[in-house]
Amino acid sequence: MSALASSDVQAVWLTLKLASLATLLLLAIATPLAWWLAHSRRWYKGIVSAVVALPLVLPPTVLGFYLLLLLGPKGAVGEITQALKLGTLPFTFAGLVVGSVLFSLPFAVQPIQNAFESAGRRPLEAAATLRASAWDRFLSVALPLARPGFLTATILAFAHTVGEFGVVLMLGGNIPGETQVLSVAIYGHVEAMEYDAAHWLAGGMVLFSFVVLLGLYLAGGRSWKMAR
């Protein structure tokens, strides 16, 4: 571990903090959104689905650039945050959280939506005949049935945020301890031809991600079986 400088250790912690926070927020936002998308028959459902999927289309640095415009002092959102005395979001940790949530939204919404859809309406209707309230039906029928979807969404949202680069680079300004996450730190080392430091960080990142993903998939295998 002596190969890691203190700024690198800081980047590791910052990345874990960012990925955890973004994943929690994503689950909180994606669950009602996915529920609505799975069950709504409104004509504008297609439009909402398309908007959710948009971050898949834009190159991350381009998305980052538009966020820089939108969240900046002259942007629509920036003017609101300034009016609320919150300052502007670019170059702050909070800004990265906002960027990450937007960027990973399709990765969280789509698996949950698929899970809700494949469970179908029948279990819910059955529960309704047993006089379960809407809230009860959601908590004790829909959510457990959609468990594999939630697991996939959690894995993808977390992993995608850890590996995120373009948006963070553009929106973050590479500030140690505030916005200098792992991917940006590795990139800096590679570009500065400090290959040793880059290898340590990149190797650690691959290993860590593999272990986390493996653990989740192993746990998932069990819960997938339980769900059936």
Added chain:
Amino acid sequence: MIISALRGKAAAALVMFGLMASSVSAGEVRAAVASNFSAPMERIVALFQQESGHTVKVSLGSSGKFYSQIRGGAPFDVFLAADEALPKRLEQEGLAVSGSRFVYALGKLVLWSAQPGFVDAKGAVLYRGSYNRLAIADPRLAPYGMAAKETLEKLTMWNAMQEKLVKGENITQTYQFIATENAELGFIALSQIMRGGKVTEGSWWVVPEELHKPIRQAAVLLSGAKDPAASRAFLAFLRSEKAAEVMRSFGYEVP
């Protein structure tokens, strides 16, 4: 008189023939160019193509990235870097033709704000501290970032400035930070804001040369060049007075 007229015609015919011959053997030059040089490069390429009949394909990016790519066998013929060190290194590694390296432009550092009247003509705004963010290019990656760091060190402001610094990966990103006013001001290349010999937007201070080491941008012919003749012709044109004129109009000095 008649003879000299005839001679003139013969010379003209020879020139015509020469032009036709050269257009028959029109080559292609694949150039890897540091992003700070993108605007003058476009003009220089247009002039060169018109004059020589060769075509030039330009790829823009950071010098460090190009260095890695060239080492990995990237298909480029000439490399116009933002510094002197990387072309030199390629030369030492046998990836560039030795003796082909020369400094084509001297870059100028400028402190710029997108807001008119924000930066004064002497850069005193730096001391006033009436700003939250100062953007620079990453000194480890970009020569203009290194020059910005040297300047702040010379002004004994580097340490005190750490809280306010935001770093772009390259000089283009740094420009975007300032242009979108997410950073009130920052250090970029004069060439990024100079068009037709003058700066038209925002406010600026051209950093005096004694505050940082000169930004010497070197070009080199790469060993893997597919069409060395056309590539050499382009490098020669880069040293011509015509090219120098273009560079000066974008705020570069020419060695």
